[in-house]
Amino acid sequence: MPLPRTFYEEDAIVVAKSLLGKLFVHESESGVTAGKVVETEAYRGPEDKAAHSFGGRRTARNEVMFGEKGRAYVYFIYGLYWCFNVTAGNVIGKPEAVLIRALEPVAGLELMVKRRGDSSTKNSSLTNGPSKLCMAMGISKSQNKADVTIPPLYFEKAAPISEEDIVTTKRIGVEYAAEWKDRLWRFYIKGNKFTSAK
DNA sequence: TGCACGATTCTCT
């Protein structure tokens, strides 16, 4: 059972923590891939300078964050990579999102390796980064705005991770965000080998 | 119309 839309209609920080341990599934034409969510980050616009929606800035790219919760926000970065987010928030029209930073591969390993490219792709480095997991899961612009409460792209229900197994820390790659860079809005599962390196 | 830059990753050193 995919998680219902109400799951995403909470504060982005709550959703980010709740998503840990859930199964992220993509039923693509070339096969099914799935991974357990082991690392997330919350982005809370418009007050969060690290978010694309800072200041309530609404553009063609981030428009999906202003709409329904539980939709995919996929964006292109550095001219090479994709990052996958889920829109969230307890206020309709408030642009918040949760960035999925790392997965633990569960299904479709062979396909993941194939998508990531043949060379030096070990299990532990297959999906331990926001752009790596997009490659492994076959996510790109065509998945932008997809409804993640229904197949083919969705989060599967799973038992919640206990509070003591969740590590809370600073976000990554947002050094430019002044006072917001130190916000403890990154969450990962304690001791999991598949979280991103940094 | 032009231009600077990024919620990253990989490859050296």
Added chain:
DNA sequence: GAGAATCGTGCAA
């Protein structure tokens, strides 16, 4: 630990 790859996007002009 540093630097390159690489281009869509956002904003100034």
